[in-house]
Amino acid sequence: MKFLKFVLSLLLALGIYYGLNTKFGSIPPLGKFLDPAHGIWQNDKSESGETDGLELVGLEKPVTVHYDKHLIPHVFAENDHDLYFAQGYITARHRLWQMEFQTHAAAGRISELIGEVAINFDRGQRRKGMVFGAENALKKMQEDPETRQFIEAYRDGANQYIAQLDPSDYPVEYKLLDYSPEPWTTKKTALLLMYMTDMLAGGDSDLEYTNFLKKYGKERFDLLYPDFFDTIDPVIPKERDWSDWEVLAHDIPKGELPLDSISETMEKPDPDNGSNNWAVAPEKSYSGNTILANDPHLGLKLPSIWYAMQLATPEKNTFGVSLPGALGIIIGFNNDISWGVTNATRDVKDWYKIEFENEDRNAYRYDGQLKKTTKRIEEIKVRDGKTVFDTVVYTHHGPVSYDSDFKGNSQKIGYAMQWTGHIGGNNQRTFLELNKAKDYDGYMGALKHHVAPAQNFVFASATGDIALWIQGMFPNKWEGQGKFLMDGSNPDHDWNGFIPQEHNAHIKNPERGFVSSANQHPVDESYPYYVFNDGYETYRNRVINDFFKSKEKFDIQDFKDLHNNNYNLKAAELLPHMIENMDVSALSTEESEMLEDLKNWDFNNDIEKIGPSIWEAWWNKLVPLTWDELKVEDLALANPFQYQTVHLLKNNPDDTFMDLLDTPEKETAKDLFLLSFKQAVQDLQAWKIKNGDIDWGDYKATFVGHLLQALPAFSRFDLPIGGNSGIVNATKKDHGPSWRMIVEMSSPPKAFGVYPGGQSGNPGSKYYDDFIDIWAAGNYLELDFMQSKDQAQNVLFTQELNPKP
Amino acid sequence: MRKKLLNFIITLVLAAVFSELLPWWGVMLAAFLSGLFIPLKRMAVFMVPFLAIALFWISYAYSISSANDFIMAKKIAVLFPLEGNVNLLLLITGIVGGLAAGIAGVFGNQCAVLVKK
Structure with a gap:
């Protein structure tokens, strides 16, 4: 009897341990989760300065970080190595879960975290060649000694933070899903950049157009999907004369396009992923200083895609927003220049029909011969499930995304993707150079490294220059190339070189006194290279340009009004x-x-109407x-x-x-x-x-959703903000201005910015979503651009990061 | 009564020490040890460690969360879903910790009984 009781109580004890230590479906392990010493109660805190005087292995000199009242870090380092080390450390400190989750998403590793429901998503990511593209980009970054040193410093900084974490310090999402952070790698930085490339340059409709062409013919196609509309107001004004360029144009090759019927394609990025930017020249500015603005429109998420920072060394001082996982400031300003980006929305993704030699798919027809394929075996780990292996065949074009194993139906036919996202470029360098650029030449030099996603880089300098370059690598296409599915066996259908960088459309100090872009047509038909309509915006750009033509001088309030313009x-x-x-x-x-x-x-799409x-x-x-x-x-x-x-x-x-x-x-x-x-x-x-x-505000019901399936507990709903897609205030239900910035290039620059989120990635922090109401009301934070570390005022707390002896 | 109080206090003290050193199951170990060395009778075998740890977890959680205006607690109480009721979340926290400790206490007691012969 005694023994029976012993065994029973032992089993009961083991049972309760197991029951409270294990995740069941979406229910977290309750013992671990609710333990006040290690579980979620430990995340019920807001950032404060109790960790002063941190010692970090790998720092060369001390780094001072002042946090202002918005929890924006102002980082003062002695050299670039330490600056990016500190950036990695600080970003991980505030946004670790997001950094890892976004790069897991890019790499198609979500099944590892949430199980088999994500297998199709992960396979799609692999079949798009996301990891392939990231590996190519990493190679390019590593070839450049400086970039290599900095991405490694960032990695080391992030890992210093991760290494000293106790499980009780893990961000709440780890506790909810019951897993642990892994070390940061330089490849993850490349994956994050691919995540952005896919978001911004991952869309195309070639296969859909092919289906239409087959069903309705060319005349109907041209009526519904024209290359240019009856009126356009392109990024580069129509007045721009290109006639002095010597241009290598390709003839339209003979031969037919394959007219296949494709039943299903992968999910596309939101077509409203876009942005506005503009800058006025001194003669159009109330103060005689150039003024620049930018607002990138992306999915509204928490934690926000942006993280605001000031990054300073004795040689440079830059402020703006960074992308957690990438180095430097992506949209921002220094004492000499300011810059911003909108998506260039060009057709840089094409599809080729591949005919394999046989069902083994070891070779495909090309130029009357057989060309060998390579195969990449993708291993997708699945939480609480069996690992999935997916063989993706690669051709000289790129990965065969669609075949009999994925949305296709024939073992001998596949559709291969060719995408500038796969080329690999040192985009990171573009931003590192922009951060320290002092003038137009510095800006132009920085842009040369940027491959994809192609962006409209707006620029304004303290010396009075404004400019806009449409930068990326663009295949130099024959007319009509890449609009429809092409013949993968015909060499004439291959991409044949790129538009020379200096021929990328651009304009400096135009006569009209302003530059602007809003994802509309980059150029009109007079541009000597082939450009076709890849879903260009047609409304925001005209409202913006009409606004700048409406009067002589513009001030910061005008810029704010335009950001918040709800005219439909x-x-x-x-x-x-x-x-x-x-x-x-x-x-x-x-x-x-x-x-x-x-x-x-x-x-006007105002909330009360x-x-x-x-x-x-x-x-x-x-x-x-x-x-x-x-x-x-x-x-x-x-x-x-x-x-x-x-x-x-x-x-x-x-x-x-x-x-x-x-x-x-x-x-x-x-x-x-x-x-x-x-x-x-x-x-x-x-x-x-x-x-x-x-009322429009209630009916639209804008919300900012948590990155993890918009978990209601960690999201914000029913935000009172007007606008909609196609309006300058492009806020629709779950998508819109993800960062609004206005910079006047006075000395020092005066800057305003806001994003729908908060600096902290911790839903338990008061800094998690404290900008959202400011953003929804159309207001801004005054950005405190500290000119030196000793001149800091209104500091919430200061961290000293010291080298560990 | 004295034994109950002693068990209660020892469980609390051990739990507080273990929570610094061990994962969440430190509270089970605490209850197990007090059950092993300070045997109790009948319902008290379960109830004393249950109450000790429930009290410990609830007051610990409350002290952390109240200092931060219950920001996270309110959100977790939406997640579970408890309609944002933080008191309910505290109660559940107490019950979860208490249950684990109570059963561990029973097990400790049975071990003691077995060893004594």
Whole structure:
């Protein structure tokens, strides 16, 4: 009996230990998790200065870090090595989980953390060649001794932080998912840069276009997807004359494009990944100093994609935002220059049809012969599951992303991706050089290293120069090349060289006194290299340019107003036409009332108005009705661009595409207006009953979601902010201005910035999301650009990082 | 009664020491040791270490969290989901720690019984 009781209590003790030490599904190991000495209670704290006087192995000289009241670190180091060491250390201290998670995502390693639900995502990442591209970039970075030294210093700094962590200090996400951080590597820096490249230059519609071309023919294609719209206002103004360039142009080769039907493609990055930037010249500035602004539009996430910092050595002093995992300041300013980026959105990803010799896929047809493939076996570890192995075949173009093992159906046919993201470049160097650039030449020199994602780099200097270069590596294409699936066996379809760097479109000190970009067409048709429409923006850019043409002088308040401008140009161009052409006699009282509300709207997507809610609901019903032909099972197709949709609705109302396939009647645009309006009103009424008023702020309900599947506990919801996609204030539901910066190049520069997040990555810190309300209200932080470490005021606390003897 | 109090105090002291040195199961070890050396009877075998550790965890958690306005606690109480109720989260924390300790205490007691013959 005694023995039985002993055994029973032993089993019970073991059972409770196991039960509370193990993760079950999404339930964390409760004992570990709730233990106040090691679990989440330890994360219930906000940063303060109790760790003064840290000793770190690998530092050469002492480094002083002042944290200002926003927890922005101002790092003062004696040399660059120590600066980037300290950057790695400090970034890991505040954003470790995010640094690791984003690079795991880039590398297709999410299944390791959350199990089999992520296998398809991970396979997609591997098949896009994300790790392949990162390895190529790392090679380039390592070939440059200086870059190599700095990325290693950053790594060592981050690892110093990781090495001294006790499990009780782990960020809460590790405790929730029950795993531990691994050491940082230089490859992770390359992976982070690939993560950005994929986000910004990972989109294309070549296969969707091929499907359309096959189904409807070239004439219909050109109508729906034109290279240029009837009006464009390109990044480089139309006045720019290119005639003095000697240009090597390629002829369109003979031979057919393969017209295959592709049923399914990988998920694309958000097409609204984009940005605004602009700068005014001294003659257009209220003070005679150049003024520059930038706001990159990305997914709204917590912890934020940006981390604000000041990085100073005796030779340079730079302020702005960094990307956790990458070195230096990515968007910012120093005492001499300021810079910002928007996405150049060029077609740098193409697809080739590959015909393998046989089912072993060891060779493929090329130039009348057989060319050998290489194979990369991707090992995807799966939490609580069996490791998945995926063989990805590589051709001279790049990885065969689609084949019989992945979204394809024939063992002998595959589709290979060619992408500038795979070339590998020392993009890191571009930013390190920009950080210390003193003038236009320094800026231009820095840009030369930048390969992908191609960006519109806006520039303003203290000496009065403004400029904009569209920088990246762009294949020099024959007209039409890469718009559709190409023939992988035909050498004439290969990329044949790149546009020489000095021929990348750019402009310095234009006569109009300002430069700007908002992801629109880079150039007009006069640019001597082939550029086609890869989803260019058509509304924000015109509002911005019209604003700068509207008066003589601009000040910082004007810049703030423009960032927060909610004018909906698309609605202004289409809505009056819709109202005028709709058969209003068919409306119910309820519908008529809503139409009246809409008629009184001033086209501003402000939070307190109901006009924008009705308009957006209407538009969101109209588009799928218009393009119902393109929603077919087993065939991937892409909707035409919004500008062209508006154009066709207004100018081709009787086009056969306006007809609804599901009905026997023949509809025109007019009918679609009425039908979609009725649907929209019905939806809005239903929404009202469920949620209350349809004010735009409530109806849009912008939120900033935690990186881990937007866990509600760590996210922020229902933010009162206007705007929408296609508006200068490009804030839609979960996407928008991820950093807003305004810099006047006075001496020293006056700067303002804000992002929808906070400096701390710890959801338990008061600094986790403290910028969000400031951001939503359209306000800014005054950036405290400390000119020296002794001149620091309003410091929250100071850390001294000392070399460990 | 004196034994109960002694067990209670020893469990608390050991738990406090072990929490600095060992992972969360230090509280189980604490309860096990006090159960082994200060035998109790009937319900007290479980209840005394249960209460000691529940009290320890709740007050420890409260003292950390209250100094930071319960920012994290409120979020975890949304995650679980407890509708943001921090008191409930504290209670659950106490029960989890207490349960582990109570069972470890019972086990310690049974070991003592076995060894005594």
